[in-house]
Amino acid sequence: MPTPIPRCSSLTMASHMDPRGQFRIGQVSRLSGVPPETLRSWEARYQAVRPARTPGGFRLYSPDDVERLKLIRALTDLGNPVGTIANLDAKSLRDRLAGVGSGLSDDQVAAIAIDGGLPESVRRVANALQDLRLAARYEKVGDYRPEFTASLVELESLLSMLSAVGR
Numbered sequence: 001m002p003t004p005i006p007r008c009s010s011l012t013m014a015s016h017m018d019p020r021g022q023f024r025i026g027q028v029s030r031l032s033g034v035p036p037e038t039l040r041s042w043e044a045r046y047q048a049v050r051p052a053r054t055p056g057g058f059r060l061y062s063p064d065d066v067e068r069l070k071l072i073r074a075l076t077d078l079g080n081p082v083g084t085i086a087n088l089d090a091k092s093l094r095d096r097l098a099g100v101g102s103g104l105s106d107d108q109v110a111a112i113a114i115d116g117g118l119p120e121s122v123r124r125v126a127n128a129l130q131d132l133r134l135a136a137r138y139e140k141v142g143d144y145r146p147e148f149t150a151s152l153v154e155l156e157s158l159l160s161m162l163s164a165v166g167r
Contacts, residue, residue: 022052022060032069039069046086048072064090071097106133112159122162129155 029036042048043059049068051059061069071093075085078097085093112118113126132152 022062023066025051025059025061028061028066028069031066032073034069034073042069042072042082042086046083048082048086068093106130109133109159122159125155125159125162129159 023031025036025039028034029039032039034042039049039059043051049061049065051061051065054060068090071090072082072085074097075093076082080096085096088096109126109129113123113130115123129152132155
C-alpha cells in the first residue's frame with residue numbers, strides 16, 4: 001500500500017516558508033515526504049522540479065514545487081516510474097493519480113455498501129468511499145487535493161481487497 005502523504009495545510013506550509021515564500025530542501029523533504037537525496041536526484045536526472053537558487057547555491061522551492069513533489073511521490077509509491085511522470089504538469093499528475101484507483105465503478109461501490117452478506121466494516125468502508133468520491137467530484141477538498149486523492153486511491157484499493165476477502 002502506498003505511504004500516506006504528509007498532511008500540510010496552507011497555514012502549515014506558510015510557517016515553513018522563508019520571507020520570499022520559498023522553502024529550503026530540508027523543509028521540502030519534511031512537507032513532501034521525499035528524502036533530500038531523492039529530491040536532488042529527481043531534479044538532476046528528470047528535471048521534476050527546477051528550484052531557484054540563492055547566491056550561495058542553496059535550493060529554494062516554491063509551494064507549487066512542493067505540490068508537484070507530493071503528487072510525484074504518491075504516484076511513485078503506487079508503482080509509476082519517476083521517469084515517466086516527472087515532466088507532467090500538476091493537472092496531469094492529479095488526473096493520473098485520480099485514475100489509479102481499484103477500478104470499482106460507483107455502482108459497484110454502492111452494491112458493496114448495501115450487500116448484507118459482507119461484514120459491517122466492509123460496508124462502512126464502501127459508504128465512506130461513496131462520500132469521498134462525491135466530495136472529490138465537487139472539489140470540496142481545498143488545500144488537501146494531492147493528499148485527498150492519494151487517500152481516495154488507497155481507500156478504493158482497500159475496499160477492493162476487503163470485498164474480495166469478505167465473499
